[in-house]
Amino acid sequence: MLEHHVNHALVTLLSDFGDRDVYVAVMKGVIAQVNPKLQVVDLMHQVPAQDIAVARFCLINAYPYFPQGTVHLAVVDPGVGSQRKAIAVKFAGGFLVGPDNGIFSGVLAQNPAITSVELTNPQYWRTSQPSKTFHGRDIFAPVAAHLASGVSIQQLGQEIDPRSLVKLNVKQCNQTKTAVTGCIQYIDHFGNLVSNIPESYVQAKKWCVQISGVMIPGCETYSDVPFGDAIALVGSHGWVEIAVNGGNAHLQMHINFYDRLEVLFLHKNQNALA
Known part of the structure; x- marks a missing residue:
C-alpha cells in the first residue's frame, strides 16, 4: 500500500x-x-x-x-x-x-x-x-x-x-422559428421525462410540448395543472421535462428514453390545446 x-x-x-x-x-x-x-x-x-x-x-x-x-x-x-x-x-x-x-x-x-x-x-x-x-x-x-x-x-x-478524448455522439435538439425538436434523454425516479431541450429555448415564451400525439401545456410548477394531468415545465436541472401532477409520466404515458418530442411556440393568446 x-x-x-x-x-x-x-x-x-x-x-x-x-x-x-x-x-x-x-x-x-x-x-x-x-x-x-x-x-x-x-x-x-x-x-x-x-x-x-x-x-x-x-x-x-x-x-x-x-x-x-x-x-x-x-x-x-x-x-x-x-x-x-x-x-x-x-x-x-x-x-x-x-x-x-x-x-x-x-x-x-x-x-x-x-x-x-x-x-x-x-x-x-x-x-x-x-x-x-x-x-x-x-x-x-x-x-x-x-x-x-x-x-x-x-x-x-x-x-x-x-x-x-472520445466525444459521445448524443442527439441534439434542433430549432426552427416555431418549434424545437428533441428527445427524452433521462427518466428520473418519479417518472419525469427529461428532454434534451435546455431552458434557454423556452424562456419568456408561451409554449407547449407535443409527444406521441399528445399536446401538453408548458407551465412553471407541477400544481399549475389538476392532479393527474400531464404538464411540461423546466425542471431544477434546467431542461424541459414532462411530468404528471401526482403521478408517473413514464408509466402513464408509455414514453421511453430517446422518444422524440417537440416544443411548439404559441402566440400569447393561443391555447396549447387548441
Missing part, C-alpha cells in the same frame, strides 16, 4: 452496477484500502446497463455541486477489456476517472480538460494484472483514491492530448 497523503478530497461514484450485487461495495473497499479517510459520495448506480449517454447526463447535472478538487469516478464501461483507454482528466472543478468512451464529454464541453492521461502506471492500480472485466475495481477505484489523496495526475500515466 502506498503512503497516504495529507489531502483528503471527496470521491463521487457513478455506475450502472445497481444494488443487487457487491460491485459498488467492492470499489468502495478498494478506495478505503488506499485511504480510509476519503469520503465517498454515491451519485447513482441505477444507470441503465451500458447506457453511456445517461451516465453522461447524470454527471453533467451533479458535478457543479461538489467542492473544487472532487474526484468524479464513473464506470459505465461496455468496452472494458478492449482497446478503449482508461483515463484521468484534470479540469477546472476537479478530476474525472473512468473509461475514455464519451462518458465525460458533457462535463468537458462545459469545462475543458486541463490535463489528461492514460492510466498506464500500474503502481497506482490494485494489481498489475487487472481483471479484463472489472477495471472499476482494479484500475479506476484505486487511481481515484490516489488522486483524491494528493497524487499528481502526471504520475498516473502517459499524458495524452485532450482533443483525442
Whole structure:
C-alpha cells in the first residue's frame, strides 16, 4: 500500500452496477484500502446497463455541486477489456476517472480538460494484472483514491492530448422559428421525462410540448395543472421535462428514453390545446 497523503478530497461514484450485487461495495473497499479517510459520495448506480449517454447526463447535472478538487469516478464501461483507454482528466472543478468512451464529454464541453492521461502506471492500480472485466475495481477505484489523496495526475500515466478524448455522439435538439425538436434523454425516479431541450429555448415564451400525439401545456410548477394531468415545465436541472401532477409520466404515458418530442411556440393568446 502506498503512503497516504495529507489531502483528503471527496470521491463521487457513478455506475450502472445497481444494488443487487457487491460491485459498488467492492470499489468502495478498494478506495478505503488506499485511504480510509476519503469520503465517498454515491451519485447513482441505477444507470441503465451500458447506457453511456445517461451516465453522461447524470454527471453533467451533479458535478457543479461538489467542492473544487472532487474526484468524479464513473464506470459505465461496455468496452472494458478492449482497446478503449482508461483515463484521468484534470479540469477546472476537479478530476474525472473512468473509461475514455464519451462518458465525460458533457462535463468537458462545459469545462475543458486541463490535463489528461492514460492510466498506464500500474503502481497506482490494485494489481498489475487487472481483471479484463472489472477495471472499476482494479484500475479506476484505486487511481481515484490516489488522486483524491494528493497524487499528481502526471504520475498516473502517459499524458495524452485532450482533443483525442472520445466525444459521445448524443442527439441534439434542433430549432426552427416555431418549434424545437428533441428527445427524452433521462427518466428520473418519479417518472419525469427529461428532454434534451435546455431552458434557454423556452424562456419568456408561451409554449407547449407535443409527444406521441399528445399536446401538453408548458407551465412553471407541477400544481399549475389538476392532479393527474400531464404538464411540461423546466425542471431544477434546467431542461424541459414532462411530468404528471401526482403521478408517473413514464408509466402513464408509455414514453421511453430517446422518444422524440417537440416544443411548439404559441402566440400569447393561443391555447396549447387548441
